[in-house]
Amino acid sequence: MKLDTSIYLLDWLFILKGAGITLFLCLNAMVFGSILGLIIGTMRTSKLSILKYISGAYIYIIRGTPLLMQLFLVYYGLPVFFRIIVSAYTTALVGLTVYAAAYLAEIVKAGLQSVDKGQKDAAKALGMTSWQEFRSIVLPQALKVIVPPAFGFFIALIKDSSLVAIIGFIELTRSSRMVISRTYQPFTIYLGVAVIYFVICYGLSIISQKYFKANRQDIPKASQPWKTVAIKVS
Amino acid sequence: MGYKIIFSQITPYLPAFLKGLEISIIISLIGMLIGSFIGVFAASGRTSSVYIVNKLVNIYVEIFRNTPLLIQMYLLYFGLAQFDIQISSFISATLALTLNVGAYTAVIFQTGLNAVHKEQREAAYAMGMTSFQTFRYVILPQAFRIVIPPLTNQFISVFLFSSVASTISVRELTYITMNVESITMRTFEVFIITAALYLIVTTVISLLSSIYERSYKY
Numbered sequence: 001m002k003l004d005t006s007i008y009l010l011d012w013l014f015i016l017k018g019a020g021i022t023l024f025l026c027l028n029a030m031v032f033g034s035i036l037g038l039i040i041g042t043m044r045t046s047k048l049s050i051l052k053y054i055s056g057a058y059i060y061i062i063r064g065t066p067l068l069m070q071l072f073l074v075y076y077g078l079p080v081f082f083r084i085i086v087s088a089y090t091t092a093l094v095g096l097t098v099y100a101a102a103y104l105a106e107i108v109k110a111g112l113q114s115v116d117k118g119q120k121d122a123a124k125a126l127g128m129t130s131w132q133e134f135r136s137i138v139l140p141q142a143l144k145v146i147v148p149p150a151f152g153f154f155i156a157l158i159k160d161s162s163l164v165a166i167i168g169f170i171e172l173t174r175s176s177r178m179v180i181s182r183t184y185q186p187f188t189i190y191l192g193v194a195v196i197y198f199v200i201c202y203g204l205s206i207i208s209q210k211y212f213k214a215n216r217q218d219i220p221k222a223s224q225p226w227k228t229v230a231i232k233v234s
Numbered sequence: 235m236g237y238k239i240i241f242s243q244i245t246p247y248l249p250a251f252l253k254g255l256e257i258s259i260i261i262s263l264i265g266m267l268i269g270s271f272i273g274v275f276a277a278s279g280r281t282s283s284v285y286i287v288n289k290l291v292n293i294y295v296e297i298f299r300n301t302p303l304l305i306q307m308y309l310l311y312f313g314l315a316q317f318d319i320q321i322s323s324f325i326s327a328t329l330a331l332t333l334n335v336g337a338y339t340a341v342i343f344q345t346g347l348n349a350v351h352k353e354q355r356e357a358a359y360a361m362g363m364t365s366f367q368t369f370r371y372v373i374l375p376q377a378f379r380i381v382i383p384p385l386t387n388q389f390i391s392v393f394l395f396s397s398v399a400s401t402i403s404v405r406e407l408t409y410i411t412m413n414v415e416s417i418t419m420r421t422f423e424v425f426i427i428t429a430a431l432y433l434i435v436t437t438v439i440s441l442l443s444s445i446y447e448r449s450y451k452y
Contacts, residue, residue: 187317
């Protein structure tokens, strides 16, 4: 008997479905990561030193260890420490959210610090509470600085999310491995997967270039990619 | 919770951890050194006026910047096997990392070269320097100072992403971690050691860079 090792259209559709799942996972991780990152980034600029140290330690640890190790820790750690068994999707989402939060917190921090001190003084002079000052004066101006590098991080997250295939979540990379295990044509399939990743990431980067070019002038140094990825040792 | 932390079962494996760390560092050092070398050439290719060179270099940079490192390693390690080309896991991991670094550093070096003012070049020419002298003594030293912080970041991220090599069974730190974890089942202790080792190296890299940067201030 001869094994059928040809690649069918259905195989590619299966892989494309994986691409959809990758995007869905990354969007969710980005949403949760942004919320967490906003909180941690704000803590980082807080006047309370304990909040500052906790958030600083979080950012330092997550950005100083590889994503793969963090994913393994969530994968093996959740059942061992908390005696809960969660789905592969939850594991992947938790891992990516924790990872994204640390990087986004650094971007948020840089954004908040880019707002001129005079703005805060003016808000105080108008009699705003510190929440009002943060909500309607600092945050809107900071967001303008935060969004472009955060979008850049989203593109990087899509590429990094290929690592969740290793802990068994069936997304783009994992689904391609499943097709390969039947067809034995790794080069063809992985090339196709690379093309899919390329189309997504390059497309998004072109969108970001077009959309964020207009207000590039008023983006200060904080949004330069290497400034936001820098690990600060203080 | 009910999880007791016991380190005694891990201690026999400590040399294995260090051996793994050594391989991680070797992979990332090779990747970073050869990759930066490629990056300098690619950066000058991206600013080249020869259309074909410019296009080819741009295609290389965009392809490697917009696909995951994992897929690049899989393509080299598993993919080439389809054509009966077998390369060892260590070489395919290092090769993928090197090409990846080349693409990323190309952009970094390009920014660095662009950041040097045009007047500097003109002044050098006015002094009668050849174009090589201008590049070597005027442009490069200034560009180098600008690219040190982003290059450091690149090095840190290369070191962290060298962990991806464990997926094609290179015996580096993450691979060793998973092995020791499955032998001893001491999840927490194993990960504490690995995290500490990774943190130490990344901290040392950024410390060295900040010391170097400070010595360069004028």
